Amino acid sequence: MEQSILPQIKKAAKKSLKARDNELASTNKQLEILNGGLFADGELPYFKDKIAEIGHHPLRPNKLEILQINVGYMCNQVCEHCHVDAGPDRKEIMTRETMELCLEVIRNTGAHTLDLTGGAPEMNPNFRWFVEEAAKAGIQDFIVRSNLTIIRANKKYYDLPEFFKKHNVHVVSSMPHYTRGKTDKQRGDGVFDKSIKALQELNAVGYGMPGSDLRLDLVYNPSGAFLPGDQMAMERDFKKALDEDFGIQFHNLFAITNLPISRFLDYLIASDNYEDYMYALVEAYNPAAVANVMCTNTISVSWDGWLYDCDFNQMLDLKVASKVKHIKDYNEDVLNDRNIVISQHCYGCTAGAGSSCQGTVA
Amino acid sequence: MANSYYDPADLRKFGNITEWSEELGTKFFDYYGKVFEEGALSAREKSLIALAVAHVVKCPYCIDAYTKDGLQRGITKEEMMEAVHAGAAIESGATLVHGVQMMNKYNKLSM
Numbered sequence: 001m002e003q004s005i006l007p008q009i010k011k012a013a014k015k016s017l018k019a020r021d022n023e024l025a026s027t028n029k030q031l032e033i034l035n036g037g038l039f040a041d042g043e044l045p046y047f048k049d050k051i052a053e054i055g056h057h058p059l060r061p062n063k064l065e066i067l068q069i070n071v072g073y074m075c076n077q078v079c080e081h082c083h084v085d086a087g088p089d090r091k092e093i094m095t096r097e098t099m100e101l102c103l104e105v106i107r108n109t110g111a112h113t114l115d116l117t118g119g120a121p122e123m124n125p126n127f128r129w130f131v132e133e134a135a136k137a138g139i140q141d142f143i144v145r146s147n148l149t150i151i152r153a154n155k156k157y158y159d160l161p162e163f164f165k166k167h168n169v170h171v172v173s174s175m176p177h178y179t180r181g182k183t184d185k186q187r188g189d190g191v192f193d194k195s196i197k198a199l200q201e202l203n204a205v206g207y208g209m210p211g212s213d214l215r216l217d218l219v220y221n222p223s224g225a226f227l228p229g230d231q232m233a234m235e236r237d238f239k240k241a242l243d244e245d246f247g248i249q250f251h252n253l254f255a256i257t258n259l260p261i262s263r264f265l266d267y268l269i270a271s272d273n274y275e276d277y278m279y280a281l282v283e284a285y286n287p288a289a290v291a292n293v294m295c296t297n298t299i300s301v302s303w304d305g306w307l308y309d310c311d312f313n314q315m316l317d318l319k320v321a322s323k324v325k326h327i328k329d330y331n332e333d334v335l336n337d338r339n340i341v342i343s344q345h346c347y348g349c350t351a352g353a354g355s356s357c358q359g360t361v362a
Numbered sequence: 363m364a365n366s367y368y369d370p371a372d373l374r375k376f377g378n379i380t381e382w383s384e385e386l387g388t389k390f391f392d393y394y395g396k397v398f399e400e401g402a403l404s405a406r407e408k409s410l411i412a413l414a415v416a417h418v419v420k421c422p423y424c425i426d427a428y429t430k431d432g433l434q435r436g437i438t439k440e441e442m443m444e445a446v447h448a449g450a451a452i453e454s455g456a457t458l459v460h461g462v463q464m465m466n467k468y469n470k471l472s473m
Contacts, residue, residue: 177436178436179438181438181439182438220436222433222434224433226430226433226434227434228434229434229435229436230405230435233404233405233406233435234435234436237406237436238436279374283374
């Protein structure tokens, strides 16, 4: 059965769920699945009950450390596992006006890290202006999540490594595997070769080199219905293979668990892996990861200025449970006094050594 | 009751064997966990050994478990298949080496 369905998913995956009018483009449909089935039947415990066992329900934020801004869902790639449902057909892009509101917050925030994500953030027409302005705020760690292939996608992006360097941007890039086959299977044909070239160009300007202040970290997402292995062991394997085969250097590898939402949820259901995957997440639940899940130190801002506990909640349209819900009304003290919105996808962040946009947490 | 001897869903119930013999079950899982820790051999190498043995003992649960374990560790399909061949070669070698016994017996019985 799986054999006959999977090629169809792969063919369809060249467009976003939204462009395909797939029912999973609806966040209500996704939440219905996450709250129903195995959990409603009592086969698996609800996340809220699991964290209540260790006194963490309701889940509350700690000090705000990371301001994560999603500048738009447009992307040059259509990765099968993408929780954003990003792609070239997505038109949701942050406007300059919303960026102005974000800059005001960046200048005054207590957060030490600014994290720009997308889509491919570089495709936002105001991206460079925004980076230049944000860099002036002197925030300690300024991250741009770059998918690497964007650097090779068009001549106008070829100078991105130099641009990042000029503004001392910390580059965090996706790299699903150090072999061509696994990378292209998840992210599309040709992605591996372009990513290798982009990494070499980042290295050439000093990114990722031993002792360099120009930080280059890689993100590893499993290319299928399984959880990431030990982050340190994976980092060791990636470093060895990328250095030996391509002379590539990088600093750290973040192993990130795929959460069962959006296109990854679609893949899990279509490949008949959903139940096993949810069992695997719940079985791997690690209470020690709960205190440090990223929603406890992060605020996520969407392209249209709404505020969320994390990028995953943003994609499920679960806005913060606070009087302040939009960047125009931003108030850090009010926001920090809130209960974090949770559902069963949250098991993805507490599995094993935990998972966040900064890698493991436990 | 399932109408086949093997049900994939039984794999995740493996831990339940402890319910009917807590001491032995616990000792087994402690031992099992310890065996697969990083040691003189890496956990990655042990995962490949486990995959090869899973095929030799023809345990469908173990094949599912260690294929998934290998994927989680970033082990490639080429490495996995080589491990399976290593197991298969030993298994077929174990059969074929008995051919010497057959030859011995043949020679002893023949004039």
